[in-house]
Each structure stands twice: as C-alpha cells, then as structure tokens.
Amino acid sequence: MSCIIPGCTNLAPNNFGVRLRRPDTTAIWAPNTEAYICDAHAKQGLIVTVTLEPTNTGEIETNVIGQVPPATANRVTPIK
Numbered sequence: 769m770s771c772i773i774p775g776c777t778n779l780a781p782n783n784f785g786v787r788l789r790r791p792d793t794t795a796i797w798a799p800n801t802e803a804y805i806c807d808a809h810a811k812q813g814l815i816v817t818v819t820l821e822p823t824n825t826g827e828i829e830t831n832v833i834g835q836v837p838p839a840t841a842n843r844v845t846p847i848k
C-alpha cells in the first residue's frame with residue numbers, strides 16, 4: 769500500500785482506523801479506512817482533523833485526506 773501523505777513513496781503497512789467507544793471502552797463501531805500510513809510518517813507525528821456529518825444510512829463512511837502543509841505567505845504588520 770502507498771502512504772496517504774502526498775509525495776511519500778514509502779511502503780505503508782499501517783491502516784488508519786476510527787473508533788467510537790462506549791464509557792466501558794467497548795466499541796460501538798471501529799471501521800478501518802482506506803488510508804495507509806508509512807512507519808516514518810506514523811512516528812514523526814501527524815495532525816488529525818476530524819469532521820463528523822450525520823446521515824440516515826445506518827453506515828459509517830470514512831474519507832481520509834492526506835495533505836502536506838500548504839504554502840503560505842504570512843506577514844505581520846504593526847499598527848502605527
């Protein structure tokens with residue numbers, strides 16, 4: 769499997785999954801996703817942003833988007 773991070777060519781054996789836990793820690797659901805992450809990206813750290821959208825399908829749909837930090841052009845200008 770290839771790593772979900774754009775431009776990464778490492779083998780990616782690690783499957784990204786999500787889990788919803790009850791208070792006793794058992795899972796209501798815990799699907800795998802179609803996203804795989806290489807060992808290097810798994811160990812160096814990631815930012816995980818989660819968006820939840822309700823449906824009436826009785827299913828859990830997962831969409832994982834890998835991205836690199838976007839190019840930015842920032843300037844801070846003091847008010848005179």
Ligand SMILES: [Zn+2]
Pocket residue numbers: 771772773776777778780805806807808809
């Ligand atoms: Zn990677």
